[in-house]
Amino acid sequence: MSLFKRLFNAVRSGSVSNEQWDDIRSNLISADLGVKLVDQVIAEAKSAKPENAQQSITYVIKQWLSSKDRAIAKNSDRVSTILVVGVNGTGKTTSTAKLANLIKNEKNTVLLAAADTFRAAAVDQLQTWASRIDIEVVSGAANGDPAAVAFSAITKAKSENYNYLLVDTAGRLHTKENLMQELGKVIRVIEKQSPVDEILLVLDATTGQNGINQAKVFIEAAGVTGFILTKLDGSAKGGVGLAIEKEFGLPIKFIGTGEQISDLAPFDPEQYIASLFD
Numbered sequence: 338m339s340l341f342k343r344l345f346n347a348v349r350s351g352s353v354s355n356e357q358w359d360d361i362r363s364n365l366i367s368a369d370l371g372v373k374l375v376d377q378v379i380a381e382a383k384s385a386k387p388e389n390a391q392q393s394i395t396y397v398i399k400q401w402l403s404s405k406d407r408a409i410a411k412n413s414d415r416v417s418t419i420l421v422v423g424v425n426g427t428g429k430t431t432s433t434a435k436l437a438n439l440i441k442n443e444k445n446t447v448l449l450a451a452a453d454t455f456r457a458a459a460v461d462q463l464q465t466w467a468s469r470i471d472i473e474v475v476s477g478a479a480n481g482d483p484a485a486v487a488f489s490a491i492t493k494a495k496s497e498n499y500n501y502l503l504v505d506t507a508g509r510l511h512t513k514e515n516l517m518q519e520l521g522k523v524i525r526v527i528e529k530q531s532p533v534d535e536i537l538l539v540l541d542a543t544t545g546q547n548g549i550n551q552a553k554v555f556i557e558a559a560g561v562t563g564f565i566l567t568k569l570d571g572s573a574k575g576g577v578g579l580a581i582e583k584e585f586g587l588p589i590k591f592i593g594t595g596e597q598i599s600d601l602a603p604f605d606p607e608q609y610i611a612s613l614f615d
């Protein structure tokens with residue numbers, strides 16, 4: 338029986354015992370929420386409504402989730418441009434392809450840009466996905482300038498009236514300055530022609546609290562508008578998602594739940610909170 342179900346029974350039959358609070362605490366810690374955050378949740382939940390643990394914890398967590406719009410940007414009069422950023426291995430390229438597929442399935446035309454030119458395999462990977470879902474990819478020379486790919490892609494997207502341009506960017510994380518320069522140039526080149534509407538940061542749920550440090554660097558280097566939290570299909574409970582939303586006030590827009598093209602879904606806060614207690 339899930340912790341919530343057991344708690345519900347306990348609440349019906351009387352108040353929540355100290356053992357049960359301990360039970361909640363270890364559940365949240367194993368969901369990768371981080372000890373500090375868990376203790377904050379519990380302290381606030383106890384003072385909010387100690388006789389009903391489920392409702393008060395849900396209430397506290399909801400307050401901490403971002404109140405910003407979780408829908409993806411959409412413009413009817415021009416191309417909507419989305420940059421996908423993140424460290425290599427987080428699922429950035431796969432998520433870019435999945436997102437392109439999702440947007441295409443909503444009856445939009447989508448162009449992909451393979452601007453992760455530092456890893457030839459990333460370009461191949463994007464091209465393989467793209468041919469399966471019948472989406473065109475703009476790419477450049479291996480080790481070429483990612484901004485040159487971005488330039489060709491936005492030029493094409495504008496002249497051919499695409500609804501969306503999705504750009505898979507390089508995932509090297511040497512230093513913040515390096516990242517700022519690289520992403521900054523890609524953004525500037527695109528914005529000379531058309532605004533960048535979204536910068537989505539891909540974070541791997543299995544890396545736990547490490548994700549917070551990655552997010553800090555990317556948020557300082559580029560104007561991140563939201564997150565894609567990947568690999569929520571494994572053992573990871575994604576508690577880091579709450580930690581990130583609370584820390585940065587930015588929304589998780591999508592979650593990755595597998596390696597297949599259709600394994601990407603809009604983030605649902607209610608379902609997410611319930612999953613922390615499964």
Ligand SMILES: Nc1nc2c(ncn2[C@@H]2O[C@H](COP(=O)(O)OP(=O)(O)OP(=O)(O)O)[C@@H](O)[C@H]2O)c(=O)[nH]1
Nearest residue numbers: 425426427428429430431459567568593594595596
């Ligand atoms: N289980 C699971 N695996 C995923 C998910 N998203 C991506 N992956 C896998 O994670 C691995 C890395 O994904 P990539 O898309 O190559 O990651 P990347 O961040 O682009 O990294 P590079 O390709 O090195 O640039 C691949 O084996 C993917 O299939 C997910 O939501 N769930």
